Amino acid sequence: MITKSLVIISCCGLLGLGCYPDRLLAQVPTVSSRNNPTTYEDDRVKIVIQNCSRKQQDLVCNAILTSKNSDRTVNLSGDNIRLVDFEGNEYYPSIIKLANRVGENNSIKTELIENIPFKASFVFTKVPTNLTQVALLQIPLSGEVDTTVKFRNFSVIGAAPVVTKAKKTPVTETAAVNIPVEASGDNNLVCPDRTKILYRATSKSFLMYICGAKNPTHYVGLSRDGSQGITLRLRYYDRTQFSADNGDTNYTIAANRLVVRRDSRIIYQEKIQVLQALPGTISAQESTSKLKVKKNSTSLPANLNQKRSFTSQPILKKMYHDRSTKSVLYFFLYCESISKLRSNSSSETTDIIVKFKH
Known part of the structure; x- marks a missing residue:
């Protein structure tokens, strides 16, 4: 028995974090x-x-x-x-x-x-x-x-964490009992009562779910074999970020990563793959280069359409040489107006008169 334990400890030591992620959830x-x-x-x-x-x-x-x-x-x-x-x-x-x-x-x-x-x-x-x-x-x-x-x-689900001092402090969090892997699409097996899966992601070590009736309310994390898990109420969320606390330990999903912090110090992080984004959001795996921005050139006056084709660098250089404060102010008002017009998808025509005083 002692020899077997020593072999397991040695393997964990050689593999580094190989044995560590599973300890993020209570055994x-x-x-x-x-x-x-x-x-x-x-x-x-x-x-x-x-x-x-x-x-x-x-x-x-x-x-x-x-x-x-x-x-x-x-x-x-x-x-x-x-x-x-x-x-x-x-x-x-x-x-x-x-x-x-x-x-x-x-x-x-x-x-x-x-x-x-x-x-x-x-x-x-x-x-x-x-x-x-x-x-x-x-x-x-x-x-x-x-x-x-x-x-x-x-x-026990929802208990305060037990802090253990070690070279690499594990997150000894709470565990759910017998939660099946992926849950075969059955929300009730993963999410708390009367809620459904709104977001799913996976990593090398974990399965992650965001649950809620209409809006996100809970974070559920599982080990990949489904034998260990944690259910926490969300502290904060937006379209691409979710954060939940368990005592002094924080779980955050953001920028394609799961980050676990204790006392504001990162103790574990892992790259994730988004399987199901929130309704109405873009999956983190979708390339932004594929996004097409619809522009309606007819919504701009003809003279402004013409000016959009020129680079602002010569004008900017000229303005830097101009010592008139008013000229600089007019120039930046002009740039701001052009920026707003570029993002305007309506059919309304906006007339802007920019006067430069030299």
Whole structure:
């Protein structure tokens, strides 16, 4: 075991950043479906933990419960459901929900219909904001399904970053659980609720998405195998730039690059390829030389059309030799007018009289 660890460390050292980009996202155990830390299944019931996410001072864990082979009645009690962190602290939910119902006295009972997924959520209060990993989420079921399900070692979405001091400080950010690569175009598998993919980009190490209902609201970053991810609310965006913060760490997409900064210092950057630009924008991969600017020469007076064909260099040289301040002022007013006329695509005719006083 020690020898294997040393070999892995040596390979990372030889490859430089080869092992570093994956550490920009919190580590999520890569396991087979038979041993998935967020899924439990037997011959009666299947339970999937979708995520545990930070909402202000609360930590909300969302799950899907599905009865198999027949309809079954189940009971959930908040007094028995518990969340444990890696420091041994225990937390119990103050609110539990199942389907569209909220539990009374912190407990709920319902009949699960065969093969119909029922949504459940557990709201834990007073959980530290820097909690990034859940050591244990224990969910006891009673009724026709009498079992205790335990989920171990999975990540929290929206937690404050954990800063570790190292020669190359990794961005130990939050992780989403089981987000598929590219998501096959299904917005709901990548974006937060009721939003869709507005922008997509890829790099050597990551997949990047900008999500929103109409306007961009969230940044989602995934490792290329889809096992690790981060979801952040955008702090700033325009047509070609997106920026999101997680504590003192900033993620920015701009100028064909993903740049990660901590305390305003660049700790990682990588070239990206834009796969889907925002609606109404030009993809970063499109060459600006292909753009055709429509000019309507008839919108200019004949004398100005003629003057456009001459270079302004002789006039400029003449103006520099002219000591009259007014002449220089008139000249620059003339240049500004020509510039405005060149960008004017309307059919209106503008008459400009420029007088030079020598």
